[in-house]
Amino acid sequence: xAIETTVVGSxxxxxxxxEQFTLRKTLHALSRGDASESDLRAxxxxxxxxxxxxxxxAGIGIVTDGHVRWDDILTPFARHMAGFEIGGLLRxxxxxxxxxxPICIGPIEWRGPASVDxxxxxxxxxxxxxxxxxxxxxxxxxxxxxxHYSDHQEFVLAISRVLAxxxxxxxxxxxxxxxxxxxxxLEAPEDLDLAREAIYVxxxxxxxxxxxxxxxxxxxxxxxxxxxEFPVAGFAFDLISGPxxxxxxxxxxxEKRLQAGIVDARNTRLEATDDLVREIEELASIVGxxxxxxxxxxxxxxxxxxxxxxxxxxxxxxxxxxxx
Amino acid sequence: xxxxxxxxxxxxTTSVGSFPKPDYITKARSQFARGEIDREALRxxxxxxxxxxxxxxxxxxxxxxxxxxxYRGDMVAFFxxxxxxxxxxxxxxxxxxxxxxxxxxxxxxxxxxxMTVDWWEYAQSLTDKPVKGMLTGPYTICxxxxxxxxxxxxxxxxxxxKVVRDEALDLxxxxxxxxxxxxxxxSTRMDxxxxxxESMNIVTEPLQAHTITHICYGKFHExxxxxxxxxxxxxxxxxxxxxxxxxxxxxxxxxxxxxxLGISDVHTHDIEPVDAMAEGIxxxxxxxxxxxxxxxxxxxxxxxxxxEAKEKLSNIKKAxxxxxxxx
Numbered sequence: 278x279a280i281e282t283t284v285v286g287s288x289x290x291x292x293x294x295x296e297q298f299t300l301r302k303t304l305h306a307l308s309r310g311d312a313s314e315s316d317l318r319a320x321x322x323x324x325x326x327x328x329x330x331x332x333x334x335a336g337i338g339i340v341t342d343g344h345v346r347w348d349d350i351l352t353p354f355a356r357h358m359a360g361f362e363i364g365g366l367l368r369x370x371x372x373x374x375x376x377x378x379p380i381c382i383g384p385i386e387w388r389g390p391a392s393v394d395x396x397x398x399x400x401x402x403x404x405x406x407x408x409x410x411x412x413x414x415x416x417x418x419x420x421x422x423x424x425h426y427s428d429h430q431e432f433v434l435a436i437s438r439v440l441a442x443x444x445x446x447x448x449x450x451x452x453x454x455x456x457x458x459x460x461x462x463l464e465a466p467e468d469l470d471l472a473r474e475a476i477y478v479x480x481x482x483x484x485x486x487x488x489x490x491x492x493x494x495x496x497x498x499x500x501x502x503x504x505x506e507f508p509v510a511g512f513a514f515d516l517i518s519g520p521x522x523x524x525x526x527x528x529x530x531x532e533k534r535l536q537a538g539i540v541d542a543r544n545t546r547l548e549a550t551d552d553l554v555r556e557i558e559e560l561a562s563i564v565g566x567x568x569x570x571x572x573x574x575x576x577x578x579x580x581x582x583x584x585x586x587x588x589x590x591x592x593x594x595x596x597x598x599x600x601x
Numbered sequence: 602x603x604x605x606x607x608x609x610x611x612x613x614t615t616s617v618g619s620f621p622k623p624d625y626i627t628k629a630r631s632q633f634a635r636g637e638i639d640r641e642a643l644r645x646x647x648x649x650x651x652x653x654x655x656x657x658x659x660x661x662x663x664x665x666x667x668x669x670x671x672y673r674g675d676m677v678a679f680f681x682x683x684x685x686x687x688x689x690x691x692x693x694x695x696x697x698x699x700x701x702x703x704x705x706x707x708x709x710x711x712x713x714x715x716m717t718v719d720w721w722e723y724a725q726s727l728t729d730k731p732v733k734g735m736l737t738g739p740y741t742i743c744x745x746x747x748x749x750x751x752x753x754x755x756x757x758x759x760x761x762x763k764v765v766r767d768e769a770l771d772l773x774x775x776x777x778x779x780x781x782x783x784x785x786x787x788s789t790r791m792d793x794x795x796x797x798x799e800s801m802n803i804v805t806e807p808l809q810a811h812t813i814t815h816i817c818y819g820k821f822h823e824x825x826x827x828x829x830x831x832x833x834x835x836x837x838x839x840x841x842x843x844x845x846x847x848x849x850x851x852x853x854x855x856x857x858x859x860x861x862l863g864i865s866d867v868h869t870h871d872i873e874p875v876d877a878m879a880e881g882i883x884x885x886x887x888x889x890x891x892x893x894x895x896x897x898x899x900x901x902x903x904x905x906x907x908x909e910a911k912e913k914l915s916n917i918k919k920a921x922x923x924x925x926x927x928x
Contacts (some may be wrong), residue, residue: 289692289693289694290694291691291692291693291694291700294691298692301698301700304698305698348696348697349696365842365866365868365869366696366868367818368789368817368819371789371790373695373703373744373745373786374693374694374695374696375695375696376696377696544747544748544749545690545705545747545749546747546748546749578693578694579693580691580693581690581691581692581693581703582691582692583691584691
């Protein structure tokens with residue numbers, strides 16, 4: 278049977294070398310007052326369409342809109358929560374990529390959906406299935422500044438209640454797959470119990486959507502097998518930056534799914550398809566082909582467009598070969 | 602070290618490196634990229650802009666001058682373009698609507714000609730004040746490049762260190778008494794801080810010049826005090842954008858080197874008032890003596906407008922004058 282393929286989330290915004298970079302130009306024009314918000318929306322939609330078609334052409338089974346509207350994974354959500362203002366730039370984990378730090382200055386409340394319109398648009402144009410992605414509450418809290426709650430647990434749970442509302446709205450809008458990104462959990466094993474409680478706040482609101490807890494940029498070994506007690510349908514691991522994750526997945530309970538990040542989303546060197554085939558076969562022998570989905574190791578935005586595309590092509594070719 | 606000492610009781614003003622490019626440079630760079638003007642025409646304009654920035658720094662009384670990097674697009678790509686073994690890759694995003702061409706190591710890196718010496722000589726010819734030699738450190742070049750050649754990051758970094766060392770030695774031979782080797786990525790991965798130290802030692806070991814490194818905030822609170830083991834005379838850090846939170850660390854573990862004290866946030870259009878800057882310097886003087894303190898913006902100013910950058914630099918100088926009068 279065919280091995281399913283997916284992506285982790287983001288996709289390069291720049292065009293193929295030599296083509297027009299419309300989004301960048303539109304944003305520049307907007308800042309000069311030479312373009313309107315509706316021009317920006319058109320540029321976002323055109324790019325989302327391109328990114329979805331590109332993933333589909335590469336043969337990816339479950340796609341995202343590439344997060345083409347987002348500067349980072351936190352800001353769009355923080356902007357839709359009362360209680361947050363947007364702070365300065367900080368490094369996004371160990372990448373030469375930056376995010377704006379949300380600063381909590383008052384009680385956190387939901388102010389309407391942050392990602393639902395973008396999801397609906399993606400779903401309306403995609404031929405394949407579309408995954409919604411939201412930040413995890415622990416990652417959100419740890420990368421933000423809390424100037425209001427002064428209690429980490431209270432802060433995390435307040436964020437999780439808003440994200441639960443977002444997830445509920447995504448499901449209502451037709452999301453079959455919701456991925457919750459918790460990369461910061463890898464460096465915060467002390468937050469494991471809190472994270473489980475916070476994730477429960479989100480997933481207990483959902484009836485039909487299949488949920489995945491995603492970590493990337495490192496090993497989940499420090500979290501121990503208790504991670505697998507989280508109330509989600511599956512787990513995503515980065516097998517490139519976290520080689521120990523190969524051991525971690527051996528503990529995966531049979532009823533849980535694995536999303537295995539096996540092509541390097543942070544380096545341009547192309548993986549050999551034969552190597553990917555062998556790796557997928559090994560993974561399938563551990564967790565079973567039915568429970569396995571393969572993906573890049575993280576969002577693909579760290580790569581130039583051509584490299585991201587080439588990596589997806591090889592990933593899905595390898596997955597097809599294993600399945601045939 | 603003493604022969605490199607600047608005159609006066611300390612609290613010298615300087616800059617971290619880059620300044621905004623005037624519109625005529627931005628325009629000329631696009632024209633050059635499209636093949637509409639030749640390299641020499643672009644160079645002539647880059648020299649003009651360099652001269653304007655050196656004259657500006659002189660006019661406000663800056664003690665240690667930078668050339669402003671009018672001829673560099675990006676602090677890693679500039680060196681990558683000049684070095685065998687590195688190729689310029691496709692566009693990747695750093696944040697918001699900002700993108701850069703991330704280099705790719707496709708073979709062993711090396712150096713077949715000096716990369717910055719002629720620009721240093723030109724800038725130094727324009728002023729009697731010392732001009733800093735400005736290099737990007739080996740760890741940061743590795744960290745901000747893709748790697749399709751080396752089997753380990755360490756091998757890549759140590760090869761780069763030899764290249765940067767040879768460039769630094771050529772700057773020193775040309776007369777540079779202050780050489781800055783920027784390692785903004787040094788505070789990224791704590792398990793590689795030893796590699797930062799090892800590679801910096803390759804670069805600075807043979808140098809007589811006053812050596813400086815600029816490190817971005819990152820995981821500062823984890824990297825300190827080990828950061829003090831990086832073999833340079835001075836570390837330049839950003840204080841303004843973290844509201845001087847770094848100073849708390851210095852109470853427990855005294856800062857033992859010369860410091861570059863960043864007192865103006867480079868990511869905001871706001872021009873910090875002189876009073877606030879002066880207060881920041883006073884707070885910092887409780888931890889580090891004036892004779893070991895250089896004062897500058899948090900980081901390179903290239904993302905600000907020319908006017909904003911000039912106002913920030915002018916206010917820094919005024920704040921320093923206020924505090925100097927109290928010493």
